[in-house]
Amino acid sequence: MSEHTIKATSRAVEGKGASRRLRHAASIPAIVYGGKSAPQAIQLDHEKIWLAQQNEWFYSSILNLDIDGKVESVLLRDMQRHPFKQIIMHLDFQRVDANQALKAAVPLHFLNQDSSPAGKAADVVITHELNEVTVSCLPKDLPEFIEVDLGALKSGDVIHLSQIKLPKGVELPELKLGKEHDVAVVIAKPGRVEAEGAAEGEAAE
Template identity: 50%
Template structure:
């Protein structure tokens, strides 16, 4: 992905409140806040569609972004993003400033390799987590970590301590003690036809929950 995609134009926002935020959204903008690095928090607005399209890319959540605020550039990462409960819209974003000299804490995704080989040998790859929280300096921030399941057999597990970490990267969960070496992946046996049929029969025999009045009604409020 090009660096341009990691650059977002933003404007300072001087009004606040739910009414002001609602007006911004109707104008195709999304409100945001930028904080951290020992500086005062500032309220921002960004182009909704630009941010929403960029958010479709996995790297948006683990890459250091450039916020161009009236010609002044700030380095930041996404710390929180609120979406509308049933519309394909963003409601609010939190950005945290990044300082080259300060360690940052953030979640990055896991990429699983060679899962097809497990399926061919009668196994099923069960994911217990899809991302991990790390600590590192901005220069050492990876976009993802790889989990290679090649050669694993039914009953095998991959733990946090099995991950190969780039230089300068720490898994925060492991700093809490040895009993926090969580399982990332388990290789389970594929279900037999009989087991699948038994589950389907049990599911079809289960009574349906009675529908309630207004269950599917929705009120478009922002």
């Protein structure tokens, strides 16, 4: 797992007015909470965070948050954006305990789709029903992403949550809730059959 460090500074003044002044100064107000320490108000450089948040790891990795030289392990839990400007309004970070399991959303990376039998077939429609999954694991085992190999995908195949190959130490809490939670992740539908069925339905009407 790669390490990513985000620099921040503590802030004593809170409230809407203080947050507005920070944004005008190209800084982002944020909060760090959780663990045995009290919540702490911080601020971050907007330009650096704007660049960092364009990377997948910013949302799904354990981050080293350097606050005035003191480093804490955190996860991004919430990001508030301006409705139409390219401005990050506020960030929430949660402290993580190295010895305590956590839950986090992890993106899925689909491999070899184009080279699969379904991918090569002109009459097959492949849909990704999920683009991320919620995992449970210790912080050290948290993957930045999970790969789903579609190399053997054929027309009519359905890949379910339980078929995803997970890294060591990683679980999917959803699967513990019952068979009905073993949802489809990828579906390869025969497109031509669907189209013919739709046409026949229209003709019947």
